[in-house]
Amino acid sequence: MTHILHRQIHATLPVAVGGRGIELFDESGKAYIDASGGAAVSCLGHGHPDVVAALQAQAERLAYAHTSFFTNEPAERLADRLIAGAPQGISHAYFVSGGSEANEAALKMARQYFVEKGEPQRRAIIARRQSYHGNTLGTLATGGNEWRRAPFKPLLIDTHHIDPCYAYRHQEAGESETAYGLRAAQALEDKILELGPETVMAFVAEPVVGATAGAVPAVAGYFRRIREICDRYGVLLLLDEVMCGMGRTGTMHACEQDGVAPDLMTIAKGLGGGYQPIGAVLLGQHIFDAFANGSGLFQHGHTYICHPMACAAALSVQEVIERDGLLANVRAMGGYLRGRLEARFGNHAHVGDIRGRGLFLGVELVADRSTKEPFDPARKLHALVKKEAMARGLMVYPAGGTIDGARGDHVLLAPPFIIDEPAADAIVERLGEAVDAATA
Numbered sequence: 001m002t003h004i005l006h007r008q009i010h011a012t013l014p015v016a017v018g019g020r021g022i023e024l025f026d027e028s029g030k031a032y033i034d035a036s037g038g039a040a041v042s043c044l045g046h047g048h049p050d051v052v053a054a055l056q057a058q059a060e061r062l063a064y065a066h067t068s069f070f071t072n073e074p075a076e077r078l079a080d081r082l083i084a085g086a087p088q089g090i091s092h093a094y095f096v097s098g099g100s101e102a103n104e105a106a107l108k109m110a111r112q113y114f115v116e117k118g119e120p121q122r123r124a125i126i127a128r129r130q131s132y133h134g135n136t137l138g139t140l141a142t143g144g145n146e147w148r149r150a151p152f153k154p155l156l157i158d159t160h161h162i163d164p165c166y167a168y169r170h171q172e173a174g175e176s177e178t179a180y181g182l183r184a185a186q187a188l189e190d191k192i193l194e195l196g197p198e199t200v201m202a203f204v205a206e207p208v209v210g211a212t213a214g215a216v217p218a219v220a221g222y223f224r225r226i227r228e229i230c231d232r233y234g235v236l237l238l239l240d241e242v243m244c245g246m247g248r249t250g251t252m253h254a255c256e257q258d259g260v261a262p263d264l265m266t267i268a269k270g271l272g273g274g275y276q277p278i279g280a281v282l283l284g285q286h287i288f289d290a291f292a293n294g295s296g297l298f299q300h301g302h303t304y305i306c307h308p309m310a311c312a313a314a315l316s317v318q319e320v321i322e323r324d325g326l327l328a329n330v331r332a333m334g335g336y337l338r339g340r341l342e343a344r345f346g347n348h349a350h351v352g353d354i355r356g357r358g359l360f361l362g363v364e365l366v367a368d369r370s371t372k373e374p375f376d377p378a379r380k381l382h383a384l385v386k387k388e389a390m391a392r393g394l395m396v397y398p399a400g401g402t403i404d405g406a407r408g409d410h411v412l413l414a415p416p417f418i419i420d421e422p423a424a425d426a427i428v429e430r431l432g433e434a435v436d437a438a439t440a
């Protein structure tokens with residue numbers, strides 16, 4: 001008997017009672033390798049002593065001070081650190097409690113920017129199908145995840161969606177990667193022209209699509225072309241790096257590998273590594289200036305913005321990542337893990353694609369490799385893989401609807417940045433058994 005409204009009312013969940021390094025433990029003492037960081041959150045693993053000590057010290061010093069009265073030291077220091085390492089043009093940070101809040105705030109920043117600039121007719125948001133930007137009404141409307149949107153459609157603001165850059169499914173036979181990238185990006189210009197450039201406010205995209213499609217990076221050149229199109233029509237580029245950012249792909253920001261800088265960027269999950277709920281919007285100097293030279297404020301706010309405990313945890317997580325050189329480990333172990341996945345699944349009858357960047361990897365499952373035909377959605381293969389993996393002491397993050405919100409299955413891997421080769425071997429061994437059992 002529980003009084004919690006859980007995600008799945010009829011499921012019985014094990015009780016997590018502890019965590020150490022890459023493992024979580026339930027109350028029976030069973031250990032699970034956390035090969036997905038929950039939902040790409042736990043980048044430092046569990047129970048990291050430096051973060052625990054930082055949290056303890058902050059709790060003793062100051063747990064909370066409302067931002068209409070005070071600023072606080074951990075928030076100021078975290079902002080300094082993030083801006084020092086931010087993409088070109090990014091000048092300020094706005095701290096919230098998670099990814100949805102970050103995207104909601106970023107959308108409002110985009111809108112207020114144009115109001116301040118005397119272009120109040122700009123209100124259209126263009127995003128991509130097969131994306132996820134959060135579960136609040138504004139971010140749900142922005143995301144292109146059909147099954148998540150469906151029950152709430154009557155409540156959602158009008159938004160516009162183009163196809164994602166998803167080479168495994170959309171690149172045509174005989175089409176080069178470059179040609180495909182340009183064709184995929186052209187959909188944005190076509191949509192802007194259809195709506196009228198003077199009405200378009202922002203284009204929103206995940207540089208590497210996470211939960212909805214399973215670690216799908218864009219092909220080379222796609223985001224450069226997207227940036228050009230946004231610049232040409234004065235449309236703000238909002239990159240959602242809530243899942244793929246903060247080192248997950250082997251560079252601090254995923255967009256570094258695409259050679260672009262956004263006007264607005266959102267980060268969360270790996271920012272605090274799960275030690276506290278935290279997200280942030282990183283905004284460009286031009287957006288800050290429009291507010292500073294206009295109304296003098298950002299007309300928004302929540303009770304817990306710039307929370308000292310959340311900022312202290314994130315500051316400590318980010319200091320450890322830098323001190324221990326963990327981005328180099330993400331690149332090295334990302335390459336190793338991918339190699340092991342390719343060795344185990346490269347010829348597997350039901351694995352169509354292995355993809356991703358760094359320690360952000362996706363395996364797309366298919367009924368037939370040659371036709372790329374997915375499994376019957378009624379089979380809920382993704383749920384079966386999760387169950388089989390949990391039985392073997394492995395946490396992965398599978399989902400269905402990979403192709404179009406209804407069809408397709410994938411498994412997402414996002415292990416902590418601290419993994420080593422034996423851990424990667426164990427992940428692949430257990431996942432191999434789980435996929436074999438689920439597809440048998």
Ligand SMILES: Cc1ncc(COP(=O)(O)O)c(C=O)c1O
Nearest residue numbers: 098099100132133134210242243
């Ligand atoms: C890309 C992306 N954006 C936004 C969100 C929403 O973040 P949160 O669940 O912290 O509200 C998520 C969560 O999975 C995400 O993956």
